[in-house]
Amino acid sequence: MSDDIKKGLLGIVVDETEISKVMPEINSLTYRGYAAQDLCARCDFEEVAYLILNKELPNKKQLKEFKKELSKEITLSKNLLSILKKIPKNSHPMDVARTAVSVMGLEDKETKDSSPKANLRKAIRILAKTPTALAAFYRLRKGKKIIAPKKNLTFSGNFFHMCFGKVPEKEIVKAFDVSLILYAEHSFNVSTFTARTITSSLSDIHGAITGAIASLKGPLHGGANEEVMHMMKKIKKPENALKWITKALKNKDVVMGFGHRVYKSGDSRVPTMREYFKRVAIIKKDKTFEKIYDIVEKVMIKEKNIYPNVDYPTGPTYHLMGFDTDFFTPIFVISRITGWSAHIMEQHAANKLIRPLASYKGSKHRKVIQLNQR
């Protein structure tokens, strides 16, 4: 392959962004100039969502207004609810999320307006409604009654309420909120680039987010948090972990939750999420997965010099919180809607059609032979 080809766009800078800065050399990530771990310590997810969408942190009045907007948009149409009821119960919830956002696009009263203001309003609607749709499916597939959202609950609190019918301890909700903050934005990752590519033909926000969800589903991207849990369940006990990881490395298997295209000496979000994983494990009085986590991590760093990415601690944390494994990546979705939407708006504001080239290596020019002579 020619050296001019950058497969996977490895190392290629394709545009500018003001939304986030990933600094692998100092293991740091900032959203609009604020360090992600600082935002986790001082803000809730709604404040960070506002920051990502509106470029500045909100004051009290702006935050109140933003929460009011979200709460106004949180319920689903009768049409979307009836579609959710008809979806096969064994469908992957990522496909349900994709379908739900697509239906929201059919129903949105501003679907043809891609002005910055209309796009912001639509982003808020998608952000508000997607957790409601996912929680409804969570209940429906278990044959349980859908639980309506409550106006007085936070974004994170409401998701627990709608899935489980109760809100857990404050520390658990905080850990969930932190995971949403850490998942909210990460520059030109594959799903965000997908959203920007779709937007670059001047297509609409619902289409771009639908495409981004499909991209996030893959196990090399967001789907990894689900795969991490499958791996930990396979390992089962800390006593099995060393043997398991040694065999996986011998077989040259890809170990889920490890490695990153940009960070080569550790994902800056991991230490924060690892700390909240620990707190959740203490509350749940279950350290099994923490022990497995540590053994696999130690071997991966020692033997391969490959570090965990953020999906490694989120997987077992969501498991301890009680979520079904196939709901981990949809949780990533409800947070990343903020980053995707900001990138869609940024792409619209300074658009250039994304259309790279390919080096052709197929058949030489040949003549078409009529069907009856082939």
Ligand code: SDX
């Ligand atoms: C996310 O981009 C983002 O920002 C994404 C994300 C976000 O917030 O949006 O951070 C979220 O998607 C995190 C990544 C989740 N994926 C996984 O955990 C899946 C497992 N990891 C990988 O397959 C891999 O590390 C990638 C896909 C994440 C990165 O792939 P690259 O950059 O294309 O690197 P590569 O696969 O070519 O690996 C380079 C080398 C290879 O060895 P050699 O052939 O050079 O000898 O490192 C090895 C790989 O085999 N390697 C691994 C490994 N990751 C890399 N070996 C075993 N297990 C792994 N996980």
